[in-house]
Amino acid sequence: MTVYEKLKQEQDSLLEKEGSMKMDQNLTVSYEEQKAQWQERKKQQQKENAGIFKKLAPASLIYALIYTVCIYKNMTGAAVLLWVVATIGYICYIVKTVKERKVFKTTIIFAVYMLILAVSTFTTGNEWIIWMNYCWIFAFTVCFLIRNMADENEWNFWDYLCGGVNAVFGAIGSIARPFGDGNDFARLREKKENGKAREILIGIAVAIPVVLLIGGLLMSADLVFSNMIAKVFEGIRIPANLAGICFMLCFGFISSYCGVRYTAYRKDRQDREVKILTETTAMFTVSVLVAVLYVIFCGIQIIYLFGGGGELPAGVTYAEYARQGFFQLLVVCILNLGAVLTMEHFFQRNRAVDAVLTVISVCTIIMTASSGWRMILYIRAYQLTFLRVVVLVALAVITLLMAGTICYIWNRRFPLFQYGMAVVCVSYVLFAFAHVDAGIAAYDLAQIENGNTAGDYSYLSCLSTDAAPVIAEYLKEHPDKSYYGDGIYNWKWEYMQENDRMNQPVTLRTFNLSYLRAKRIFSEK
Template sequence: MELKIGKSDCIFLLLCMLLGIVAEEAFFRAEIGISYLVFIVAFYGLFFFRYRRVSFSHQRFGYLVLICIWLLAASYFINDNMYFYALNIIAIPVLVFFHLVLVTSQKSIRWNKPAFITYLFLKLGGAIKYNFVFASLLGKVFKQGVDESKFQVWKKVSIGILISIPVLMVVLLLLMSADTQFEKMVGGIPHWFQVIDAEVVFRIIVVLFYSFAFFGLMQVLMKKQINVMNQNGDQLTFKMDAVITITVLVLINAVYVLFTIVQFKYFFSGSLQGDFTYAEYARKGFFELLFVTLINLSITVLVLTFVKSTIGFIKRFIQVLLTTLVLSSAVLLSSAFMRLSMYEDAYGFTFIRVMAHSFMIFLVVIFMYTLIKIWIEKLSLFHFYFISALLYYTVMNVINVEQIIVTKNIERYEQSGKIDLHYLNSLSYTGIIGLIELYKENPQLPGLKNVLHERKNEANLSNYSWQSYNLKRVQANEELIKLHLE
């Protein structure tokens, strides 16, 4: 890879370094809050500045992905769910990378084909390679005017130091554990170098890492010579035999028909046999039914994708069998949904249970589209699945699932007198706001006053930086400070 670095590239590198400083400030100074949204604004500001003269491809889908990215980043500012907090650390960078590659790719490239994954990895590898070549170019620049023999010596000394560091770390730890005096002496070494601040060095490394990561990626995306979206490469060579497929589907559907009869006879009719309570029955079968439903979806997708093209009776028979499989899956989902609802009535609402409910609703949408795809072959499964999954994940981030959990648990308390205060307290600040509302209506509820008293003390002592600014936290702390505990 030959590089020609011009004046505009040097200016862009400086801008990437400024963006690297913003990234370090946003992610490494304090808990992430509004800082993620600030970083996304700065990042896309630089991106659109760099590509101001470039015509983007896949614009409609690109705007959809971009909106989802901004909403996910804003969720750190609006909500404070710890599960999504962790998931989005991975999800947002992946979506950003996908979006950048998508809109800068050739218009002929189809993102909903398997080869696009290869294209993504090629771009990622190209960005890494670009930085290595750029570093080599910088080395040549610094090398000018330096004696070759001295340069090689310093180069080898640097390599030797890097190699010896891990060995020295192990040896020093062993020697320090073997001799107390040596441990004291080595432990005092950092005080000899008060000038060097380890934290500053770490932050400089982080800034440089981000700077060159942004620089290398955006520089490589300017080049569109990589084209792996060969039409022949998208043709599937593996095919499933129609007769074998029919045999498998007939056997599977026979089992599901029998299961459906049992469900309608015992579960949907409202009567159970044996010693099981509804809560025990729900807990026993929910995850099994959900897993079987996912197996059914996988079988349906495999058949639609890999079965050899057929005509006439065989084709129609496969479509009927797949339709039966989808309808059986609807019965399984309905049974699982009812089981989970009964379990929630018995034991309360949690994040996992509410997310499981929402995921089943998402599966209903997927199965409805899949049912249409069975009879209308020209539809694309992956295209719809990807967009639906992206929208589902974004919506679940934005709507504040924990607010639903708090509301449902309070409603359950009003009906049954049962509530898990410790679980609500373990939630984010949405749970604290719910406990405050509960206290205003039921101040005599055992244990509630103590929980809020501890939270109020924490609110009075809390001191967060601008990076961690979060609307729910501010609302909860303000209500806690104003709350009068009798």
């Protein structure tokens, strides 16, 4: 190898080393830049989380306190009205804080309905009605929140359904948010104040269980030490309900914070694009086959209903016929409504399909009438109960919904969603305020007086305080009929025991109109 070649080789080697060093420097700079950018984004996210916590935490804590004071061991009292008012005010505050505007006027109906249900809750003693009231209040709270957090545009059934389900499960998935946001808030506040409040709080939180554990072990190890500790804490009375109160307080804070946090600060909002399908052959085929099946079934129902004398085949009881017919029909109605809403969203309008859907809807109404008539026959034979009243109300609502569906099929401008909401809400409000138990008691007692052997005093003794006026009047007129079962069972005493809550002390918080009325009625006797 010549001298020139050696020099050339050394020069190439030096150039390679210089290039490698430059690449390493570039990589180092690139990594440092990425790390700095990541740290900056993290700081910005922490500031954002801290700001959100500062906005939501105080309001959520106040709301949780009101919720605990009103609802703790008091699901039937007048304080539920204050809780609902606090819920509405809390959502209005969140909308004002986050969206910087007032709630939509179109959503005020949700708040009004919640207040009406709250009034119904402390004016009835029926636990089923009270439980359903709370379910409706929760559903309309979610609707009130998600609708006001969205843009001002038209919403339909699918928007509320998908938005509500998403909000509920999203809130459950955000259960760690209050702690993460609170931690970011404490970190930033600590940096500003240059204090050690966070470390002190952590130390206290860790010390409490450690001290309790070690103290318990030492007390069990030495009797003298145990007696000394017992004397120290002898004058301190810890409320027996402290654990329950703390749980409700934490539940109220976390649930409200998570629900609002997820709904108000979602970053993945996007408008749904509905894809309209022009090919309807498959759907039309399915609809025709279903319609033919319905027509055959309804033909049999009509022939049997009007030609069979209202009697059931051998081996079939009224209870089996009514129960099975109702639940099967309810599923069919839901499927029909779902089919119409699906056709609206995903298929172009087609006259042939509309005609088939009309046939299906008419058949559903016929089946509803048949089921209603059978339920009436069943009630005549086996008396009236709360669940049987629910069946009749549900059948009436189904009929009205299917009538609206037919109108919508032939007139797409018909407000089916608003109509359906009005039908369901008005029907339920009338049902909730009707004091159904009083009507049940009046009907069953009248049937017993008419000699119906299916009368059941044991069921009457399980009715709520809503039935107190009717039962008290009956016992006043028939004092000798307070016993049944050959004089063994006193159904008046059983009724009083079943509704012993009416004898509890009445306060402004626990006031229940139905309990108070029943207490006064039986106190006068």
